[in-house]
Amino acid sequence: MNPFKRSPFVIISTVLVYIFLYAPIVVLVLYSFNSSRVNITFEGFIPTFSERVVMDGSTVVSSPCGPFHWFCDLSKNREVMSAAKNTLTIAFIATIVSTIIGTMAAIALQRYDFRLKSFSQLSLYVPIVIPEIVMGIGILTLISQVFGWVNTTFALSGDARLSMGLFTVTISHIAFMVPFVTLVVQARLQGFDKSFEEAAMDLGANEWTTFRRVTFPMILPGVLSGALLAFTLSLDDFVITFFTNGPGSTTLPIYVYGLLRRIITPQVNALSTVWILIVFTVVLLLQIVQSREQSKS
Amino acid sequence: MLKRLRENKSAQGTLLALPTTFWMFILLIIPLILTAIVSFGKRSPDGNVIYTFSLDNYIRLIGISSDCPAGQTTCFNPLYVQILWRSLTLAFNSTVLVIMLAYPLAYFIARSHPNRRTTFLFMVLIPLWTNFVIRVYAWMMLLRKEGAINAVLGWVAHLLHINFVPLEMLYTPGAVLVGMVYEFLPFMILPIYTSLEKIDNSLYEAAADLGANPFRTFLRVTLPLSMPGVVAGTILVFIPVMGTFIVSDLLGGKQVILIGNLIQRQFLDARDPAFGSASSLILMVMTLIVTYFYTRKFGFGEEIVAA
Amino acid sequence: MTSEFAVELRDVVKRFVTPEGNEIAAVDHVTMQIKNGEFFSMLGSSGCGKTTSLRMIAGFEWTTEGEVYIEGNPMGHTPPFQRKVNTVFQSYALFQHMTVFQNIAFGLEMEGAKEDEIKQRVGRALEMVQLTGMERRKPKQLSGGQQQRVAVARALVKTPDVLLLDEPLGALDLKLRKEMQLELKALQQQLGITFIYVTHDQEEALTMSDRIAVMSNGRVQQIGTPVEIYERPSNKFVADFIGESNFLDGQIKSLSKDEAQVFIPALNTELRGIPISQGLVKGEDVVVSIRPEKIRITEKNAKNDNFFKAKVTNTVYIGADTHVYTESQGVKIKVLEQNHISRLDTSSFYTVGQEVGLVLMPENTLVLKKV
Structure with a gap:
């Protein structure tokens, strides 16, 4: 029996599901080159290059950037640029913190017995089994209560008043990312033979050296995939950010959402295209790296 | 000091887990407790919370209203019960549809040549990593009256000389369903794939050897062994569908109000955090009950980590 | 050091x-x-x-x-x-x-x-x-x-x-x-x-x-x-764990420094052996242990004490040795015979049902504590 034999039903369904997955993305990208400003129907690519933008009603007749008119337009959009900066800042900081503390927790949960162990483990499962919005409004309530209390008690005013911002978004991101990092690293540690560490200690390495030279290099792939997962979760997050952001801490998903509720512009398509391109490149690079690793061993 | 720590394994564990446990306690456990406390409070005129113990918010949620036509003191207002029911049925339907779409694909990938599996999997990851909001927007572009689907249908109708009236697809319950399925499909594919991939090829051969045809092999061997993946995927799909409000907001408009939209509006538009907290608590309890009974029946697969 | x-x-x-x-x-x-x-x-x-x-x-x-x-x-x-x-x-x-x-x-x-x-x-x-x-x-x-x-x-x-x-x-x-x-x-x-x-x-x-x-x-x-x-x-335990042994339950009838007389109820006979375990006493329930390769099979009636009759129940040829399984009044005893002569004629082997005599040399017969 050929193990790779699949029935026609499976093959047809697979093709259809892949079309379902990719059709919206293709349309999205296509429209980012649309000459219509209102972006309702596809009127064709923006044709010619010229010194300045020429409009005919809502149609772009020519642009210095040619078909990439909306991308040029986007790059001039200060709000988008600051949202992009916020998104990356939050993702970087939250990923670093959650990876470090999540890895520590994973080691503790996998290797040690301690009093709060079951509480720790349970609290890590909670974010997976409750909808994000529940956590989001919970954090919103807590922060607004605490900030409100501090502001009135210390009679803070003006800029001194505590308000939602990059800080609140980042700490909340860490809270929902840590469980994923911990679970990924824990899964990695499960298959980890303790005798590697015993061997290191047996050969004269103390606990810290053992961790630095043996344990960490061996769980590094797990830590990295945990970090990568955390990073993408942070980039992708809408709900938690929605309830914890404030003036000046708008992220890209929040910005796009705000825009979509008012107008639809090809700028959003251009933004999406850039995003997809980045994701595609990263995923491709990862696959190349991974297949290299596999062929090596 | 160091020597004592070296010998005290329990202290080492506590110390390592401390930052995470502390973080989760402050930003998860306390917020949940606070939500519960607020849900028994009342709305103050300025949109804040008056802390008391009142069941008013819950009574309002189950449909007993004090805002009645003249002459009545209490009456039944099914609005919120309808919203809860709509959210539950939508989550159920989405999950079933997602399983139906995800399973063949996951099966296809798991039974492809090992060299090609990663490529197929990465093809699933690309849409997943494309931003959540952007994915909803993509469907707005497809489903609009002037959108891509209608454009294609119109073109086909034109070729066939049929009179074509563009379909109103956006802002319908169907649009929300499609959006949900699209958003969460990859979360089902990955765990099912993980559990299918684990099945040793010799099991298929054994089943064939014992006289099972491919269909019976699938029913008796493949399907039961892939159940952990389906269970994990269901948890990863059902729960977020229950709580999401962007999909219904952007694709459903004012037509499809889900419990997520209800909660969001209480906090941002209606300024009634107490009622919002009560709704949020009900949402949490509902998902926990469903998850509890579901996992008790099928077990809690480790496949959840795979996604 | x-x-x-x-x-x-x-x-x-x-x-x-x-x-x-x-x-x-x-x-x-x-x-x-x-x-x-x-x-x-x-x-x-x-x-x-x-x-x-x-x-x-x-x-x-x-x-x-x-x-x-x-x-x-x-x-x-x-x-x-x-x-x-x-x-x-x-x-x-x-x-x-x-x-x-x-x-x-x-x-x-x-x-x-x-x-x-x-x-x-x-x-x-x-x-x-x-x-x-x-x-x-x-x-x-x-x-x-x-x-x-x-x-x-x-x-x-x-x-x-x-x-x-x-x-x-x-x-x-x-x-x-x-x-x-x-x-x-x-x-x-x-x-x-x-x-x-x-x-x-x-x-x-x-x-x-x-x-x-x-x-x-x-x-x-x-x-x-x-x-x-x-x-x-x-x-x-050690006799059983290291190599193979036949065990016979019995009771010490008489005991000196280097010899013990043990009555084996199942065979209704007395065997002489060496007391091995520490602290054996007369009248104690013990176990007699003998390794399969240390039992000698004779087809004649030996006048030897430490001798009893048994029936062959199975023989297994495994190259260097032949395992002969015997039974005597419900007690199973395994004997290992070295094949020191090259032969193809299997008729010279013991046949199932054949009656043989088993000789247990007292210096190979070990008297051990039960546990």
């Missing part, structure tokens, strides 16, 4: 708490003394406490009661990296992310050795295990036997007082295992280092060891040379 013994376990107990909350003693009042330069094996089936004992010597586990001494020094809670013993792990535990060189050099680096010295000593260690030229390979690129050698080299390069080996050959196939057994033994003799070797394979233990500790249920059953534990097992 400060002490007569390289390693000493004094009344060591190790208790674990099972996941169900019960306490079990994996090692139960174990005392053993391992001499300098000795090849010492701990032999027993899985769960007998041999690996736990080894891990307590290495320092991976601490004793619940009692004390481990290395070179006469009590170890207490000394961590593994401060003990002058090194371990070869069952799984080898080679660091996958390091090369062979880096693996072997690791222990020297920890000692703070200079680069030149490390290079030189790793080179010599590789030579010793015949792996020169493999420095830059990763463990995954080596065969099982090569990995095993790297593990040995990595431990030996530290020039430990004692080398601990935890079933180091368990993962190898039979032929390679036999080769490695001889190599390890030769290495030990050449270096003069104390080896403590844990195994469940009795043949391995008998081949390599100067002395063997037979363990079961966390206790030491017997410590002795290979010859002692085979020829003079101190109780029924």
